[in-house]
Structure formats: structure tokens, C-alpha cells
Amino acid sequence: MSEMTHEEMVARARHIGEQADLEIAEAELKGGFSLKLREVVHTAQIHKLLRPKRYGGFGMGARTFSEVVRVVAQRNASAAWLVYFTALHEQWVAYLDPKGRQEIYDSDGFTADIFFPIGKVDYVEGGVKLSGQWNWGSGVKWDDWIGLGAFVEVPGMAGGPQPCLVTANTREIEIVGEWNPFGLRGTGSHTVRADQVFVPWHRVLPLAHIKATGRPIGGDWDDTTPIYRIPFMPMFCVGFGALAVGVTQRVVAEVKQRVRDRQRVLYGVKEWESPIAQRNVAEMLVKADTIEALQERYVQQLEAWDAANTPVVSEAERNRPNAWRSLMCKEASALAFRGIEMLGGAATTRGDVLEIAARDLLMLSIHVGQLYDDNMLAYGRAEYGLGGHPLL
Incomplete structure (x- = not known):
């Protein structure tokens, strides 16, 4: 298989987002994107992003993975979720017994x-x-x-x-x-x-064993592959923060434009001319910057572990990215609902970009991997030498 570049993989993700955009209304109604979109994703070979090269994959790292999810999320959170999981779930396949890896990878299914x-x-x-x-x-x-x-x-x-x-x-x-x-x-x-x-x-796949050792079952693995060089669960969950970033970027862009276009009839002014609106938009922009910066810090940490070949870390080190991620998701959800609050009833129409984004980000924030109280508790415990999150 030829080498895949970061730029080409991100371009493919952008195309997937554009195709997903055409199906959002139907996917909302039917509860899922079509098999047609599935074929677009499969043809783009997104599922091979993390797969080791020896099994026909691209063996790419955290930055490309995060960016692919973010780009699709700017179009729609559900589409990004599927693209994320399509690539992500090949991570744990790489830890199966060699016979299991070969069987699943050879099938080239999701x-x-x-x-x-x-x-x-x-x-x-x-x-x-x-x-x-x-x-x-x-x-x-x-x-x-x-x-x-x-x-x-x-x-x-x-x-x-x-x-x-x-x-x-x-x-x-x-x-x-x-x-x-x-x-x-x-x-x-x-x-x-x-x-x-x-x-x-x-x-x-014995998860406790993988979590403790950072090594695949049965040996026979290439330790130059990024997924083998990074703690399993922090790498596994990086896409949730990327998803929060992508949707947040879309929300902020939408709110900023709609504030500019909105006419406040009762006050006889454009909304953007109001000092209150100007202040609110600035606050949203800064909060979005904060979410982006924390995701960048997360990716940098994964890259540092990769560079140092560090698949096993302390409880505190392992739980810290969980806390970062839960904060990102919580703040992204709050930001989306704040945008609706600023724009009023016009932004609540079923199927509106902001209405979908707010619902999706709330669901993201209450996913078991992002629960704020659980992850903060686990990180705090780990800082004092106690056990962290029982799963993550």
C-alpha cells in the first residue's frame, strides 16, 4: 500500500463531510446515515487510518486522527462520530491475537x-x-x-x-x-x-491486560506503529475532543453571522451593533479558543508519548486527558445552548444547524467516556495515589 499523507487524509475527510451534509435531514429522521455514505467512507479508506501498515493500513498518528474527526464534525456531529469510530475500532483489533487481527483486517469490513x-x-x-x-x-x-x-x-x-x-x-x-x-x-x-x-x-480481547501492559496479545507486532506507543485509552478517546472542537467551530461561525444579520425590531438596531451582543460574541470566541487549545494540548501529549514510546503511564497521567476531554465536551455543550439563547426562538426550529448541534453536543457531554463528575473524580483520586477511572 502506498504512503498516505496527513493532507490527503484530511481532504478525504472533508469530502465525507460534504457528502454527509446532503443526508443530515434524512439521517435525523431515520436515526442513521445511509449505506451510501458508508461506501463513501469505505472508499476513502478512513478505517485504515490507525491500522498497522503490516496489515494494509496507514499507521497514522493522533494529529491526523484528531483532524479528520474535527473536519467532519464541522458539518455534523453524528457523521463525525461514525467516521471516528470507523477508524478508532481498528485500534483495539490491533491488540488481538495475531490470528484475530489477520481475520478481521483481511475482511476489510468495519x-x-x-x-x-x-x-x-x-x-x-x-x-x-x-x-x-x-x-x-x-x-x-x-x-x-x-x-x-x-x-x-x-x-x-x-x-x-x-x-x-x-x-x-x-x-x-x-x-x-x-x-x-x-x-x-x-x-x-x-x-x-x-x-x-x-x-x-x-x-x-482482555482489556485489563491491555490496559496494564500496553502490549498486544500473542506478540508479533511492530513498535513503530503509533497505536502501540501510546497509552491505549487516552488514544482511544482523543476523537471525542476533536468532535467537540469541530462542532463548536461551526456553532461559533453560525452565531457570529446570525448576530450580524439579525434585526432587533423592538429596538430599531442591528443585533451586532449592540454592545451586549458584541460582548457575548467575544465571549463565545474566547471559549471556543479555549476548547481548541485544550484539544491541541491533548494531541501534543499523545505525540510526546508516541515519540518516547510510552504505552504505559501512571494513573494520574492516564486520567488527566480524561479530565481535559470532559471539560471540553461540557463547555462545548454549554456554548451551543448559549448561542441559541442569544438568537432566540429562530434558532430552535427542528433541523436548524444550531438546534442539531446543541442536542448533539449535550449527548456528547453525557457519554460515559465524557461524564464530567466521573472524570474529575477519577483524576483527583489519581493525583492522591488512588485508583482512577475503572474503565478509561
């Missing part, structure tokens, strides 16, 4: 996951049989594979059962088409069910 370890397994010859029901399977109708969370006692690993991703083919599970949320409607994050689905050991 991969989903639901981390919550709520599934049940029965141990059988060669693997496990998986059963259960999981919510929030983002983009699952686009995917060929899905890693589903369950506690599993993995052969050869001490310590008893641990949280694992048990990876099934989506043909073997049931997708429950009930996705009808407040925001992020276009992600198609449906509930899924499994009933005694056989999964061989080479498709079972």
Missing part, C-alpha cells in the same frame, strides 16, 4: 464495539459462547464485526475473570432497530442481542 462488560459467556472448546443484550452500538448497521463486553476468564492469564471485548460477526447477532434519542440521531447506535454466539479465543 468494526463496532460496546465496552460495557454485561454479557454472559459459556466456556466451550476453543472459545466461548456469548449471550446478552447491549445498548449504544454506534454505527452497527455499517459494520461486519462487533466487540461486545463481558467478564471472561482468559486461559493463561492470572487474576480471574476480567473485562473483555468478545468479537462476533454482525451476521450472528440481532440488531434491534429502536434508536430514537434526543441527539446524535444520525449515529444509528442501535441495541444488539447475542444468543449463544460462538467466539474463538483469538477474537477475545
Whole structure:
């Protein structure tokens, strides 16, 4: 495979955003973007962004990954969420047993996951049989594979059962088409069910082991690949902040323009001429700058770990990016609703860019990985030598 440049990958992301823009109304109504857009994403080979080169991927790093998500998010958060997850979920595939990596990468399909370890397994010859029901399977109708969370006692690993991703083919599970949320409607994050689905050991990923060691199962890996050189979860979650940045940039641009265009009939002035409006716009711009700067700091930290080949860090170091990310998402959500407040009822029409952005950013801020109180608590605990976030 030829080398992929940062500029070319970002250009492909921009094209995906433009195509997604044509489907936003339909995606909001139907609860998911079309298979047509899925093919646009697949043709752009976004899913190969993080994949190691030895498996036909581009082996790119955090900056390109973050920028791809941000560019699509300027068009729509749900589309960016899907693009993010399409590339992201190939990260953990790279930590599977070599046979599992080869099987999934050779299929060239997309991969989903639901981390919550709520599934049940029965141990059988060669693997496990998986059963259960999981919510929030983002983009699952686009995917060929899905890693589903369950506690599993993995052969050869001490310590008893641990949280694992048990990876099934989506043909073997049931997708429950009930996705009808407040925001992020276009992600198609449906509930899924499994009933005694056989999964061989080479498709079972022991997450606690990966978190502790930073090394893939079974060895046989290239340590020049960025995803192997950076702590697993901080890299896994970098796109959430990028998504917050992209949507925030769109929100601020929209609000600034609408303030300029708005006529305040009762006061006989243009809105932008009001000192109050001028002050409010300035505050929004500065808050957007703050969110951007914190995401840049996040990416710089990942790049520093990559340069130093540091896949395992202290609890405090690992939890600090979680706190940054939760603050970004919380502030982005508040900023979007502040924009609507400034513009009044005209910005609340169903399907308006600002109305969609506000709902989407609220959903982003309350995602389990971004919960502000949880992440601040975990970071504070870690600063005093206690355990941090149990999952992240």
C-alpha cells in the first residue's frame, strides 16, 4: 500500500463531510446515515487510518486522527462520530491475537464495539459462547464485526475473570432497530442481542491486560506503529475532543453571522451593533479558543508519548486527558445552548444547524467516556495515589 499523507487524509475527510451534509435531514429522521455514505467512507479508506501498515493500513498518528474527526464534525456531529469510530475500532483489533487481527483486517469490513462488560459467556472448546443484550452500538448497521463486553476468564492469564471485548460477526447477532434519542440521531447506535454466539479465543480481547501492559496479545507486532506507543485509552478517546472542537467551530461561525444579520425590531438596531451582543460574541470566541487549545494540548501529549514510546503511564497521567476531554465536551455543550439563547426562538426550529448541534453536543457531554463528575473524580483520586477511572 502506498504512503498516505496527513493532507490527503484530511481532504478525504472533508469530502465525507460534504457528502454527509446532503443526508443530515434524512439521517435525523431515520436515526442513521445511509449505506451510501458508508461506501463513501469505505472508499476513502478512513478505517485504515490507525491500522498497522503490516496489515494494509496507514499507521497514522493522533494529529491526523484528531483532524479528520474535527473536519467532519464541522458539518455534523453524528457523521463525525461514525467516521471516528470507523477508524478508532481498528485500534483495539490491533491488540488481538495475531490470528484475530489477520481475520478481521483481511475482511476489510468495519468494526463496532460496546465496552460495557454485561454479557454472559459459556466456556466451550476453543472459545466461548456469548449471550446478552447491549445498548449504544454506534454505527452497527455499517459494520461486519462487533466487540461486545463481558467478564471472561482468559486461559493463561492470572487474576480471574476480567473485562473483555468478545468479537462476533454482525451476521450472528440481532440488531434491534429502536434508536430514537434526543441527539446524535444520525449515529444509528442501535441495541444488539447475542444468543449463544460462538467466539474463538483469538477474537477475545482482555482489556485489563491491555490496559496494564500496553502490549498486544500473542506478540508479533511492530513498535513503530503509533497505536502501540501510546497509552491505549487516552488514544482511544482523543476523537471525542476533536468532535467537540469541530462542532463548536461551526456553532461559533453560525452565531457570529446570525448576530450580524439579525434585526432587533423592538429596538430599531442591528443585533451586532449592540454592545451586549458584541460582548457575548467575544465571549463565545474566547471559549471556543479555549476548547481548541485544550484539544491541541491533548494531541501534543499523545505525540510526546508516541515519540518516547510510552504505552504505559501512571494513573494520574492516564486520567488527566480524561479530565481535559470532559471539560471540553461540557463547555462545548454549554456554548451551543448559549448561542441559541442569544438568537432566540429562530434558532430552535427542528433541523436548524444550531438546534442539531446543541442536542448533539449535550449527548456528547453525557457519554460515559465524557461524564464530567466521573472524570474529575477519577483524576483527583489519581493525583492522591488512588485508583482512577475503572474503565478509561
